[in-house]
Amino acid sequence: MYNLIGAGLIAIGAGIGLGQIGGKAMEAIARQPEAAGKIQTAMIIIAALLEGFAFAALLLGK
Amino acid sequence: MDQLINDFSLGLFIWQLVIFIGLIFLMAKYAWKPILNSLDSREQGIADALAAAENAKQEMANLEASNAAAAQEARAQRDEMLKEARQIKEKMIADAAGEAQAQADKIISQAQESIESEKKAALADIKSQVANLSVDIAEKVTRKELSEKVKQHALIEQLLAEANI
């Protein structure tokens, strides 16, 4: 039961983080479309790091 | 986490490592190396071809420029030659005219000279004739009227006036 609550909290946190990353990246691309490739790569790296932490937390709580 | 550690199979882990490391070496030797090498050489080839095309273009432009220069030069040369020819022609005409003039002048002067000399000769002739005449006259006069002095003078005067040309 507590596991599920923890998983929910992780999902909320990760969701907020991913939203921030994605949103800011979109803004950045809209502002400078010519830098889209670089921004995407950076976005994916940061998203992957965040995802790694989220999954690590999920597994530790499992 | 507990379950995860329980799920971890050391045997599979070792197999995975062995297979994967083997695969890396196998792929590196038989696949990645030839693939990457040929990709590199192909890209190098493309780059070379592009450079060569650029070179050729440059050369073409150079050639065109040199062609244009040559044409320009040829045209200039032609103009020069034409000009020269014209000059020569003019010079020839001028020369011919000058020579003709000179010739004419020479002929004229020769003619004048000969006229002069003829004239002189004629004059000399006349003079000698006049002298002869006058001598004749004088002879006659002297012979005929040497006694009358006044008549003599008048005669001389008259003769001289006649003889004066």
Next chain:
Amino acid sequence: MFRAYLKTVFVALIFIAFSQANAEEPTQDHDAHDTTVDGADYGEGDAVNTKDEVSAFIQHHLQDSHYFTLFEKAEDHFFVSLPLPVLLWDDGLQAFSASKFHHGETVAEHNGNYYKLYHGKIYKTDAAGTITYDEDHHPTQAKPFDFSITKNVVVALLVSLIMFFLFKGLAKQYKTRSIPKGIGRVLEPLVIYVRDEIAKPNVGEKKYRKFMGFLLTVFFFIWIANLLGLTPLGTNLTGNIAVTVGLALLTYLITTFSANKDYWKHIFWMPGVHWIMKIFFIPIELVGTLTKPFALLVRLYANITAGHVVLFTLLGAITVAKTDLSIGTGASIGYGVFYFVLAVFITLIELLVAFLQAYIFTLLSALFIGMAVADHDHEHEHDEEGHEIADVEDVRERFV
């Protein structure tokens, strides 16, 4: 011509292996052994009807197995599966075929030792196959060191074979033509992609070549394994923690052993900070070197596992809608169609995830390697920063 024969023989061999495995099943102890297949104690095969059975089935799918199973119908003792060789280290090498376990129904006897297959793990037991449990319901029986050729080992070999033949073919094509044809046309841009978008910008233009072997292999290995996991073969290689640990360990080892002086200096004596902070940073940086590959292995494992769980849950929900819910036939068909469409969508997303995870694993590996081999030229960094600031000013001026 020769290759066509080879292919036919290969397919025929596989077919014979499966059919033999299938044929031997009904003759064995059909009545001698009373199979109690219930939801919780899910062995090698059962009709999957209820919610508990679906979740047990998923659990079973995620685990490694001593069989390569294509179809099964355990209540009728019908298996289309290939028993794989079991290799145990128990007072010497013990090698026998997994068919002795009869899908976990019987105790295998080999060289006077008795082994029991329980939840995919092999325990040493007595002739009756009794297993005692501790209070956490974990078996207390001794587990001999199991290095069998399990399903995942077979899949890893299969992926290796696929990769080797695909890229050997591509490499061979370059000998006769400069632009490949057929499948090579698909593979070549991927190789170029890994080289130009992953290796070169992250490892560095000068040093990337040394690591291309690892990066390309890891990329295609993960990608093909992920894709195989989406086929009806029902494999789950990259969703196995031992496999991802193996992959991440290699990244860690390569990073550590190719690291230059600057990398270690930044770990043990961070330049540009106070000496108290330097001491403070040492454990943080040391833990950091471990968390990086840890995040790598956990990400791959969790992503693929999550994908498989979601897909199987949706597919299981179809049978649950039919058998477990007290609703009419029409409604259950509606549920089935709904879940099926959803499962198709998830499969499409999983196709993307299969590529994305391979990409991210390779990208982050390249990034870590790049960090380890980078020349920290501080003068240059400052220059670059100065340049960037100027750029920003330019842009601002333009806007104002």
